[in-house]
Amino acid sequence: MAITKEKRKAMEELIYKFFATIDPSKVNAENYKSFFGKMSDTQFDTFFKKLFMSKSPYLPLDVVIFERDLDMANIEKASKLLDIPLYEYVVLPFFSEDKSNPIVTPYKVPVGYIHEKRVQQTARKKNTTSIDITARDTKTGQVINEDKNGRQAIEENYCLMTYGASNAVKEFMSFRADDMVMKEEAYSQIRRKGYLSMEELSDNVENKVALNTFDVYTISMGLKTNLVTEGYLLKGTLK
Structure with missing residues (x-):
C-alpha cells in the first residue's frame, strides 16, 4: 500500500521536530527537509521501506564536536518527544540469581544501546595460549x-x-x-x-x-x- 500524503506529512513533521530538538542549531532538521523535499511520494515511500528493511533502520544524526555536540538535556527532550523511557531501574543479575527477588539499582539509570567490545579473544581470532609468565618487559613488568x-x-x-x-x-x-x-x-x-x-x-x-x-x-x-x-x-x- 502506497503512502498517503497525510501520513507522509505526519512522518516529516515528527522527523524535523525530533532533529530540531536534539540539535537546536537545526542543521540536521534543515538537511532532512532539503533531502526529503526533493522526493516524490513514491520515492519517499520507497526510501523508508528500504530503510526499515536494512540492518541499520535509523536516520543518522550529524554531530560536529565542539560545534554541534550532543547535550544530555537535549537528549532528554528528544526522548520525551518520542515517549521513549531514557531512565530505568536495571536488574543486576551478577549479584544474585534469585529471579523472585532480583537486585536492582537503587535509582534509575540511563539505558540504551552501546557498541560493546569483546574483552576476550576467542579461537576464531587466536588459537594459542601462554603457559609461562617469565618473558617480561623490564620497564613495565608486562609479559611479552x-x-x-x-x-x-x-x-x-x-x-x-x-x-x-x-x-x-x-x-x-x-x-x-x-x-x-x-x-x-x-x-x-x-x-x-x-x-x-x-x-x-x-x-x-x-x-x-x-x-x-x-x-x-x-x-x-x-x-x-x-x-x-x-x-x-x-x-x-x-x-
Whole structure:
C-alpha cells in the first residue's frame, strides 16, 4: 500500500521536530527537509521501506564536536518527544540469581544501546595460549613475546571496576601483575599452606615496576609526583 500524503506529512513533521530538538542549531532538521523535499511520494515511500528493511533502520544524526555536540538535556527532550523511557531501574543479575527477588539499582539509570567490545579473544581470532609468565618487559613488568597472552587487558580492568570488584582488581594488579616481590611471597604461601591471604603480602610501591618507571619518566620531565616518593628523588636514591 502506497503512502498517503497525510501520513507522509505526519512522518516529516515528527522527523524535523525530533532533529530540531536534539540539535537546536537545526542543521540536521534543515538537511532532512532539503533531502526529503526533493522526493516524490513514491520515492519517499520507497526510501523508508528500504530503510526499515536494512540492518541499520535509523536516520543518522550529524554531530560536529565542539560545534554541534550532543547535550544530555537535549537528549532528554528528544526522548520525551518520542515517549521513549531514557531512565530505568536495571536488574543486576551478577549479584544474585534469585529471579523472585532480583537486585536492582537503587535509582534509575540511563539505558540504551552501546557498541560493546569483546574483552576476550576467542579461537576464531587466536588459537594459542601462554603457559609461562617469565618473558617480561623490564620497564613495565608486562609479559611479552611468547608469554604475552597471559596479560590482563585494560578492558577487563574496566569491567571489574564497573562491577565494583575492587578486591579482584587489587589481586590482578599486584602480585599477579608486575610486583615480583609480592609474587614470590604469594607463591611461597601457596607452597607452604595451599592458599594465600592478600593481607599477609607486603604491598610496597617500590616493588611496582610500571609505577616506578612512570615515576622516573615524570621526574625526568621535571614533574613532581607523590606516586612513589614525595620529592624529586627516586626511591633507589633515597636508600
